[in-house]
Amino acid sequence: MNKNYRLPKAVEAHFAATNTEDRAAFLSAFHNDAAVIDAGREYRGKAEIKAWSDKTYFGDQLRLEITNAVQDEEETVVTAVADGDYDKTGLPDPLYLDFHFIVREDRVRLLRIVLSSNSRAVPLPGPVAAFYHACDVDDGRLLAACFAPDSALRDEGEEYRGPEAVSGHILKANREAKVHMDIQGVRDRNGETVVTAMLTGIFEGSPLPLDFHFALDGGRIKALDITPSEE
Numbered sequence: 548m549n550k551n552y553r554l555p556k557a558v559e560a561h562f563a564a565t566n567t568e569d570r571a572a573f574l575s576a577f578h579n580d581a582a583v584i585d586a587g588r589e590y591r592g593k594a595e596i597k598a599w600s601d602k603t604y605f606g607d608q609l610r611l612e613i614t615n616a617v618q619d620e621e622e623t624v625v626t627a628v629a630d631g632d633y634d635k636t637g638l639p640d641p642l643y644l645d646f647h648f649i650v651r652e653d654r655v656r657l658l659r660i661v662l663s664s665n666s667r668a669v670p671l672p673g674p675v676a677a678f679y680h681a682c683d684v685d686d687g688r689l690l691a692a693c694f695a696p697d698s699a700l701r702d703e704g705e706e707y708r709g710p711e712a713v714s715g716h717i718l719k720a721n722r723e724a725k726v727h728m729d730i731q732g733v734r735d736r737n738g739e740t741v742v743t744a745m746l747t748g749i750f751e752g753s754p755l756p757l758d759f760h761f762a763l764d765g766g767r768i769k770a771l772d773i774t775p776s777e778e
Contacts, residue, residue, distance in 0.1 A: 553616075554616060554623060554625070555623055555648070555650045555653070556653060557576045557577075557648070557650050557653055557654050557655045558576075558623050558625060558646075558648050558650065558655070560572055560573075560575075560576040561573065561576050561646075561648075561655065561658075562611050562613060562625070562627070564576065565604055565609055565610070565611050566610055566611060568605055568608075570597075570600070570601070570605055573600055573604070573605075574593055574596065574597055574600070576654060576655055577593060577596055577654060577655045577658075578651065578652075578654040578655065578656050579592065579593055580592060581593070581596060581654070581655055581656055581657065581658070582656075582657050582658075583595075583596050583599060583657075583658045583659075583660070584657075584658070584659040584660070584684075585599065585603065585658075585659075585660045586660075603633075607631045607632045607633040608631045608632050609629060609630075609631040609633070610629070610630045610631055611627040611628070611629055611644075612627055612628050613625055613626070613627045614626050614627060614628055614643070614666070614668055615665070615668035617676055619673065619676070619677055619680065621649060621689075622647050622648060622649055622680065623647075623648045623650065624645055624646070624647050624648075624680055625645070625646045625648070626643060626644070626645050626646075626663050626665060626666065626668065627643070627644055627646065628641050628642065628643050628644075628666075629641075629642045629643075629644050630642070639662070641666075642662075643662070643663035643666030644660055644661065644662060644663055645660070645661050645662070645663040645664070645665075645680070645683055646658060646659075646660055647659040647660075647661070647680065647683075647684055659684045661683045661684055662683070662727055663683070664679045664682065664683050664727070664728040664729060664730055664744070665679060665730045666729065666730075667730060667731070667732075669730050669731075669732060669733050669742075670733070671730075671733060671740075671742070672740055672761075672763060673766065674693055674761070674763055674766060674767055674768050675733075675740055675742060675761050675763075675768070677689070677692075677693045678690065678693045678761075678768060678771075679728065679730065681693060681714075682717065682718070682721060682728065683728075685718060685721070685722070687714050687715065687718055690714035690717065690718060691710035691711055691713070691714040692710070693710075693714075693767065693768050694709075694710040694713050694714065694767055694768045694771075695710075695764055695765065695767040695768065695769050696709070696710065697709075697769075698710060698713055698767070698768055698769055698770060698771070699713070699769075699770050699771075700712075700713040700716065700717070700770075700771045700772075700773070701770075701771070701772045701773070702716065702717075702720075702771075702772075702773045703773075713771070721748075724748040724749050724750040725748045725749050726746055726747070726748040726750075727746070727747050727748060728744045728745070728746055729744060729745045729746075729747070730742060730743070730744050731743045731744060731745055731756070731778070732778070738762070739760045739761060739762050740760075740761040740763065741758055741759070741760050741761070742758070742759040742761065743756060743757070743758055743759075743776050743778045744756070744757055744759060756775075756776035756778065757773055757774065757775060757776055758773070758774050758775070758776045758777060758778070759771060759772075759773055760772040760773070760774065
C-alpha cells in the first residue's frame with residue numbers, strides 16, 4: 548500500500564491480512580454473522596467466509612494494492628488493483644476491484660466485491676459517486692436514495708420520473724445487458740456535472756462511450772440525461 552488512507556480498523560485489517568497471508572487476522576475482522584457477496588454469490592457466517600477466503604484469497608495468493616478510498620453515509624468503498632494466481636481469462640488487465648464495506652462495532656458486517664467503475668480514481672461529487680457505487684453493487688435502495696423526489700431521467704428518448712422509476716430503469720437495463728461502466732473523466736458544464744463512461748456488455752455497439760449529465764440539488768440528483776459521448 549503506497550498511500551495512507553484513513554480507513555476503519557476492520558477495513559485496514561482486511562487488506563493487511565490479505566497481503567501478509569494472515570488467515571486468522573483476516574477472519575477476525577468479520578462479525579460472526581457477517582456476509583460477503585463476491586461474483587454474485589453470497590457467503591454468510593464465518594465458516595462460509597473462511598472457506599471462500601481460503602480458496603479465493605489465500606489459495607490464489609491474492610495481493611491487493613489500494614488506489615482509492617471514499618466514505619459515504621453507510622459504506623467505505625475501497626478501490627484496489629488485484630493480482631495473484633487466479634484464472635485471469637476474460638478479466639481486465641490490470642484488474643481493479645471495488646470493495647464495499649459496511650462496518651459495525653469495529654467489525655465488517657457486509658462486504659460486496661465488484662469490478663470497479665472508477666479505476667482511474669476520478670474525483671466525483673458525493674451524489675454522483677454514490678450513483679456509481681449503487682450501480683456497481685446493483686442495489687435499488689441505494690440507487691433510489693441518490694435521487695431527489697421530483698427527479699427525472701432522460702435515456703434513449705424516454706423519460707422516467709421519481710427515484711423508484713429512475714433507479715428501476717437503470718438497474719433493469721444494466722442487468723439485461725450485463726453492463727459494466729468504466730469512468731473516463733468528469734467536467735463541469737453549464738452548471739452540470741458531466742461524467743464520461745465507457746460501457747461494455749451484451750448490447751450492440753459495445754464498448755460504447757456515454758456522457759452522464761447530472762444536475763444536482765441539495766445533495767441529491769435532480770436530473771440525469773444520458774447521451775452519446777462528445778469526447
